[in-house]
Amino acid sequence: MMEVKLASNYGFCFGVKRAIKIAEEHQNSSTMGPLIHNQDEINRLKNSFNVGLYSNLSDVKQNDTVIIRTHGIPKNDLKNLKALDAKIINATCPFVTTPQQIVKKMSSEGYSILIFGDAEHPEVKGVQSYGEDQEDVHIVLEVADLEKITFKNNKIATVAQTTRKKEKYLEIVNALILKNKEVRVFNTICDATFENQDSARELSKEADVMIVIGGKNSSNTKQLHSICLENCPDSYLIENENELKDAWFLNKKLCGVTAGASTPDWIIKQVIDKIKSVN
Amino acid sequence: MMEVKLASNYGFCFGVKRAIKIAEEHQNSSTMGPLIHNQDEINRLKNSFNVGLYSNLSDVKQNDTVIIRTHGIPKNDLKNLKALDAKIINATCPFVTTPQQIVKKMSSEGYSILIFGDAEHPEVKGVQSYGEDQEDVHIVLEVADLEKITFKNNKIATVAQTTRKKEKYLEIVNALILKNKEVRVFNTICDATFENQDSARELSKEADVMIVIGGKNSSNTKQLHSICLENCPDSYLIENENELKDAWFLNKKLCGVTAGASTPDWIIKQVIDKIKSVN
Numbered sequence: 441m442m443e444v445k446l447a448s449n450y451g452f453c454f455g456v457k458r459a460i461k462i463a464e465e466h467q468n469s470s471t472m473g474p475l476i477h478n479q480d481e482i483n484r485l486k487n488s489f490n491v492g493l494y495s496n497l498s499d500v501k502q503n504d505t506v507i508i509r510t511h512g513i514p515k516n517d518l519k520n521l522k523a524l525d526a527k528i529i530n531a532t533c534p535f536v537t538t539p540q541q542i543v544k545k546m547s548s549e550g551y552s553i554l555i556f557g558d559a560e561h562p563e564v565k566g567v568q569s570y571g572e573d574q575e576d577v578h579i580v581l582e583v584a585d586l587e588k589i590t591f592k593n594n595k596i597a598t599v600a601q602t603t604r605k606k607e608k609y610l611e612i613v614n615a616l617i618l619k620n621k622e623v624r625v626f627n628t629i630c631d632a633t634f635e636n637q638d639s640a641r642e643l644s645k646e647a648d649v650m651i652v653i654g655g656k657n658s659s660n661t662k663q664l665h666s667i668c669l670e671n672c673p674d675s676y677l678i679e680n681e682n683e684l685k686d687a688w689f690l691n692k693k694l695c696g697v698t699a700g701a702s703t704p705d706w707i708i709k710q711v712i713d714k715i716k717s718v719n
Numbered sequence: 720m721m722e723v724k725l726a727s728n729y730g731f732c733f734g735v736k737r738a739i740k741i742a743e744e745h746q747n748s749s750t751m752g753p754l755i756h757n758q759d760e761i762n763r764l765k766n767s768f769n770v771g772l773y774s775n776l777s778d779v780k781q782n783d784t785v786i787i788r789t790h791g792i793p794k795n796d797l798k799n800l801k802a803l804d805a806k807i808i809n810a811t812c813p814f815v816t817t818p819q820q821i822v823k824k825m826s827s828e829g830y831s832i833l834i835f836g837d838a839e840h841p842e843v844k845g846v847q848s849y850g851e852d853q854e855d856v857h858i859v860l861e862v863a864d865l866e867k868i869t870f871k872n873n874k875i876a877t878v879a880q881t882t883r884k885k886e887k888y889l890e891i892v893n894a895l896i897l898k899n900k901e902v903r904v905f906n907t908i909c910d911a912t913f914e915n916q917d918s919a920r921e922l923s924k925e926a927d928v929m930i931v932i933g934g935k936n937s938s939n940t941k942q943l944h945s946i947c948l949e950n951c952p953d954s955y956l957i958e959n960e961n962e963l964k965d966a967w968f969l970n971k972k973l974c975g976v977t978a979g980a981s982t983p984d985w986i987i988k989q990v991i992d993k994i995k996s997v998n
Contacts, residue, residue: 610893617892617904618885624903625896 453632455533469505514569546597557601647696650675654700661700732911734812748784793848825876836880926975933979940979
């Protein structure tokens with residue numbers, strides 16, 4: 441009989457688990473933007489806890505209960521929410537609150553700010569907003585981006601988007617150290633994404649079929665799938681148990697299972713149950 | 720006729736030039752330890768300006784004029800000198816005063832201190848002495864040395880001995896960033912040593928004989944010599960013009976000249992004059 445083995449790290453990170461628990465504890469509230477990139481989970485929160493969804497700040501009415509999602513929101517959006525007399529439930533991941541507070545403190549102490557991350561990502565926009573001098577908050581993804589930047593000070597404080605790669609952060613920070621008197625490096629990268637990847641890599645080396653559960657548009661799920669394919673050619677990306685095909689498991693001994701960072705445990709459980717029932 | 724060309728950077732750095740000028744301006748004073756690693760220059764200062772030399776703090780008498788050399792001295796030695804009512808002339812290189820003050824300030828703000836450098840070097844001993852909690856001031860030369868260290872805080876401030884290599888400093892700093900929440904990196908490395916090396920490398924590529932002037936025990940002079948040998952097999956290390964040999968210059972077109980960081984200009988001039996007079 442085929443064995444089914446779950447990766448030692450998979451699915452939701454600490455911040456997402458925490459945010460969902462907060463949402464479950466606040467029935468009849470609404471989240472500012474989708475809480476996670478998983479429509480099934482958003483439907484579940486709506487159906488079981490009447491947790492709704494705002495697309496815009498202008499949707500919020502007085503006395504509404506508003507949940508701020510893990511990414512956080514820009515400082516001014518928070519201020520506007522407060523001005524509306526909305527009840528604010530802050531589910532910003534503590535690992536995201538940290539760089540926000542660092543940027544606030546460092547810019548008030550006269551440091552130029554460098555953020556390593558994607559300028560279009562909500563988390564980065566939120567962190568950026570905490571700089572006191574917005575003209576001296578700079579966002580880069582590559583060492584080459586540094587060339588376009590003129591810092592106002594020769595002391596620089598740096599933070600990173602929580603999901604970025606440490607190696608790339610070091611490259612950028614090293615370039616800064618070589619050209620500036622003081623670089624104050626805050627390691628704000630969260631290990632969760634990489635722990636999921638390491639576990640998937642390890643498991644895919646022993647498994648003869650790998651099932652990766654997650655959104656087909658989710659970048660971290662696609663990355664997990666590509667890591668598994670490197671070691672196990674029979675690796676499949678599915679969004680739920682309905683996509684499973686019996687043929688995948690024919691003559692297989694060990695089926696590995698992992699899941700992207702936005703995949704709830706109950707979907708993972710349904711997939712595993714279905715695999716076990718058939719094989 | 721053979722051309723003689725001096726490297727674009729050679730000999731004394733800014734701090735040493737400044738210290739010698741200070742010594743010349745303070746006749747009848749004495750330096751705490753030799754001002755530079757060059758006995759001829761120390762003799763010249765003695766003969767022309769009556770600048771003497773203490774080997775020990777205990778040599779100093781009340782009302783003596785004491786010159787502190789470029790490396791600086793430990794905080795307590797300075798305190799003891801002041802207690803003796805000696806007149807203190809501080810010729811500590813400003814590039815060395817900087818890491819001393821950084822260590823003082825950072826340790827008072829609760830940072831663990833890491834110094835990249837040689838624990839036996841007077842400069843490093845001086846910088847180290849400015850840490851408020853001496854048990855939390857750590858000195859390393861290699862990444863591997865970090866394993867033996869337990870920092871008291873998870874925020875660390877780092878400085879480097881001024882003459883160290885930047886690449887190595889980055890290696891050490893990167894290892895710290897990966898394991899600590901905050902690393903405050905101060906780039907205290909001075910470019911002078913490397914400018915001399917770069918210039919020697921460049922010149923030795925075009926020269927067909929290279930003369931390197933400096934102490935045979937001086938590590939920076941030996942390094943210059945070895946860089947020159949890589950590009951020009953006819954590279955010679957001498958301490959003064961008496962060591963020159965006519966045969967070295969036979970049928971040569973371009974003679975390059977460089978000098979270690981402790982070689983005074985007047986010795987360089989004597990060497991060049993002798994080369995020119997013979998060839």
